[in-house]
Amino acid sequence: MSLWNRGIATLTFAIVMQMFTSSVSAAPKVSDIDKLPSRTGDWSAAEVARGREQLIRAFDAGWIRFIAARKDQAILAKEPPNQPGAAKNYVVRMADCLPQPEIAHWPEQPVGMFKDILDTGIIRQLVQGVPETPANTSWYFSNIGRQYQAGVIAEIEQHYGVNLKVESVVVAPGRLPITSILNDGKIDFVTQLNATGGNSQGLRRRVSRRFSCTMSASSQFIHIPVDSKLVEEINSLDDLMARPDISICAGPLTTQTAKAYMPEHTVRTKYVNDLTGCDKAIKKGKLDVIINPLHDLKVAGIDGYKSVHTLLVAGTPLWVAAEGIECPSDGNPKTEDECFETDAP
Template identity: 75%
Template structure:
């Protein structure tokens, strides 16, 4: 299927990241975008075409990912990450097989309509990322390289199948909780990169309900890291042990905070959105907090020594996200607040 690419210039460079930085994955560490000034992707589409176009984009993501799995390209990518220790990512990136490597039944969408047709015809696709610094002091750094390369590979498969060249425009939000569902609903972006775990919530709703989501592309476990000289080493051998000790104070990074708070609502959980590895290490060693919970199986991967790791046997995965229908996120008029979303006709 051949699509002719049109040249567009409706988005100012000051609003979006430049093309040279467009292939950011989950965490860009870039200047925050002015979302208010972004043009929406709109067209003279019926409600059916809007819904079908969104679903076609998700199915294209899935068709591409399944072919990456079948070819073994995902394993090749793991051999290169993280940059500081090539191949080490094989020890902490988990395969969550919600999509099997069976391309014969993962069909490419035919007869594109709505937003998917517009993406292919204009050659522009817009993603949402988060401006977390790209440094080894952040847990996300050990995962974002994999996420970027996986996403690059998915878009390359789409380009190859539909015979197009896609320019990725990146919208960047600051660290912290994100009004991402609102931005999707407003058609300011086409998809959210691997920012959010499938099982979590955003703007008062389960993400599995408030958005469409693709195959899980990256997944990781959660680990409890206890100082080797702490008496807790002998007392906490499992997640259940930690749950039973609400007196134990936890430090978490952005890849863990929702999980920790949900499973341990009685605990004090302090979140470090920036430099979480070094920040948590400092607070634990000073006695302010007791343990660290994050997705690295061994903190020595991040350069921290003197911790014993306990596997929680919890796994969280991240897909790509596209808008769905029947979700409203009314604005309170304050761009600094996170508006609550709701399902218009909840079953």
């Protein structure tokens, strides 16, 4: 029998499924995660694992049907709100799940958390509380991701004959113990916040969590001020990697990639209003270049930069908890608790 507490299942912040306009909206209030109930039940370890895997496979089956119907392209044709259609120039289609519905089977005989989700009609997601303004790079991607995800949920609803209420648990911008929150059952899945190739709480995400097909992907571009001598000197990622004297400004969609490929460089991260913040830092001479997933900063209304393609691509899936991962608390709520595998191969 499920122990899911339906009495407090109505959270303050439900996901918004309609398209954004160019209006400015403040960041949503951060949720009090400690007060949220965990999704638990009288399930065996095998049922826990199977239910989690079933949720991932349902996400994949829904996504594959979504792209097979070319619904993703219809969305990109209208995004971003300030320049409809420009998204087709900066959103990449990662072909890690081909549009072949005939071999993307739906999970049958649901158990564990997946059965509980279908029975209660509630699925809880984790989102990050970043202001929805054109000053943030995430603004040019987040509405696309929301619509993609809404399409996947609609496919699941149609197949299983259910109505699912998607509830949002909001965390603050920055690096947070998201894997811990997943493991604690406070959320069912993480939205497209984290790239597959990155790390969280000391472990590669591909090891510490289950993940779906890549739903959104983007490249990274080096943006160089047109009046800088670097315009003639930096024509590739290799050129920039060879110059640790060049300082970099990055937003949350770029910073981990930039630091990993260029550990000797100074990389400053603007977690909020990264576009305007980085532009200001460059023009004040505090930093040299911007790395960002927009192919041209003119999309964001920022002029005066030459764009250089790094040929790096990062993709974001949906994330579900995995077994054999523990993240013991260090007692400090301001730090990321390190995770480890209980039985690493």
